[in-house]
Amino acid sequence: MAVNKKFLVFPRTFYLALLGELNRGGSLSASLRPSRVYREVAGEKLPRICGGGSPVSAGFCDILKHMKLILASNGNTIFNLLPKIVDQPINQLKIGWVTTAAKGVEDLTYLKTHRQIMRKTGWNFAEIDIENKSPKQLKKIFADKDIIHIEGGNTFYLLKAVRKTGFDKIIKELIDRGVTYAGTSAGSYIMCPTIEMSTWKPKPKPRFGLKDLTALNYVPFLLSVHYDPKNKELLKKAIRNTEYPVRILTDGQALLIQDDKVTFIGRGKEVKLK
Numbered sequence: 001m002a003v004n005k006k007f008l009v010f011p012r013t014f015y016l017a018l019l020g021e022l023n024r025g026g027s028l029s030a031s032l033r034p035s036r037v038y039r040e041v042a043g044e045k046l047p048r049i050c051g052g053g054s055p056v057s058a059g060f061c062d063i064l065k066h067m068k069l070i071l072a073s074n075g076n077t078i079f080n081l082l083p084k085i086v087d088q089p090i091n092q093l094k095i096g097w098v099t100t101a102a103k104g105v106e107d108l109t110y111l112k113t114h115r116q117i118m119r120k121t122g123w124n125f126a127e128i129d130i131e132n133k134s135p136k137q138l139k140k141i142f143a144d145k146d147i148i149h150i151e152g153g154n155t156f157y158l159l160k161a162v163r164k165t166g167f168d169k170i171i172k173e174l175i176d177r178g179v180t181y182a183g184t185s186a187g188s189y190i191m192c193p194t195i196e197m198s199t200w201k202p203k204p205k206p207r208f209g210l211k212d213l214t215a216l217n218y219v220p221f222l223l224s225v226h227y228d229p230k231n232k233e234l235l236k237k238a239i240r241n242t243e244y245p246v247r248i249l250t251d252g253q254a255l256l257i258q259d260d261k262v263t264f265i266g267r268g269k270e271v272k273l274k
Contacts, residue, residue: 009230069181069218070265071188073225074255075114077266078149078182079121081254086147086180091147095125100161101186104154104208111151125149135166142170147180150187155198156210158186168216175218185225191218193244200224200238202231219257221245227271236273248273 070085072078084091096165097118102111118125123237128141142148148171150158155187162168181191189195194213198205222242224235227250253266264270 016261056136063175067175067218067257069175069183069191069257070177070254071183071223071257072217073185073188073227073249073264074251075110075117075152077185077252077254078114078184079114079117080252081256081265082149082180082182084149085256085258088146091122091124093124094144094148095123095149096142097125097147098128098130098148098150098187099153100128100130101151101153101155101158103129104157104206111153116160130165130167131161133165135170138165138167138170139173142174142179145174145179147182148174149182150184152185152187154205154208155186155189155195156205156207159190159195159211159215160208160212162190162216171216181218188223188225192222193217193220194222196242197222197224197238197246200235202234219255219262221247223247223249223255225249226251232273239273 019098068085070078070082072081086093095118099111102108106169115127126141126145130138133141162171171181183189186198189198192215195215196213198213222244224238224246227235235248247262247264248271249255249266250268250271253264253268253270256263256265
C-alpha cells in the first residue's frame with residue numbers, strides 16, 4: 001500500500017471519530033469509509049474531508065483540526081521548539097511533565113538537566129509519575145493542564161504504565177479537548193502504532209515483562225530517534241522488515257503533527273535511508 005509520508009490522516013483519532021458518527025446514527029459515503037480513507041485521503045487537507053456536504057459532524061472535524069503533537073528526539077528540542085508552536089507565551093501555560101519512563105533507566109542526568117532548564121526559563125510545570133494512580137486521580141491531575149509533556153526513558157516501562165493506569169484513555173481525552181502533546185524519545189514512540197523500534201538497538205533494553213508492543217497509534221508511522229550513523233545498516237535492515245513507514249530523527253529534530261499534516265522541524269535535514 002503506497003502512503004504519502006508527508007501528509008497523513010491519523011488512524012486512531014480518525015477512526016474513533018468515524019465510529020462516533022455511526023453510533024450517533026450518521027452514515028458515511030463510500031469515499032469516507034475507513035479503508036478508503038487510509039488509502040486515498042492521505043495528502044488531503046481538512047476542508048476537503050470536512051467541507052460542505054460531508055456526512056461527518058463539525059465536532060469530528062474539530063478533533064482533527066485541534067490535534068497538536070510534537071514528537072521529538074530529545075528534550076532540548078522540546079525546549080527550543082515548543083514555545084514557537086503554542087498559541088500563548090509558554091510561561092503562561094500549565095504543563096504536566098510525565099517522568100515515569102525515567103524509572104526504567106539508571107542514568108538520570110538528563111532528567112535533572114531538563115528540570116533545571118524548565119525552572120530557569122520559567123516554565124509552569126508539575127512533575128508527574130503516572131504509575132500507581134487511578135484514572136480518577138489522573139483526570140484530576142491533568143484537568144487544568146494546557147500541555148502534556150511525556151519525557152524519555154525506557155519505552156517498555158512507559159507503555160506498560162500507560163496501559164496499566166488507563167492513561168492511554170486520559171491522553172485521548174486531553175488531545176480531544178485541545179491539549180498539546182509533546183513527546184521526547186519514549187514519549188514520542190508510544191504515539192506510533194507499535195514500539196517495535198525500541199528493539200532496533202545494538203544492545204537490548206530491559207522490557208519489564210512487556211510482551212505486547214502495540215502502542216497508541218496516533219500516527220501511522222514509526223519513529224527512530226537519536227539517530228547515529230554507525231547504526232545505519234542495523235536500522236536499514238529493521239526498516240525493510242517492518243510493515244510501517246519509518247521517520248528518522250537526530251537529536252535537535254522533531255515532527256509537528258497539526259491540522260492533519262506532518263511537518264519536519266528542527267536542525268539540519270531529515271535522514272532518509274533506502
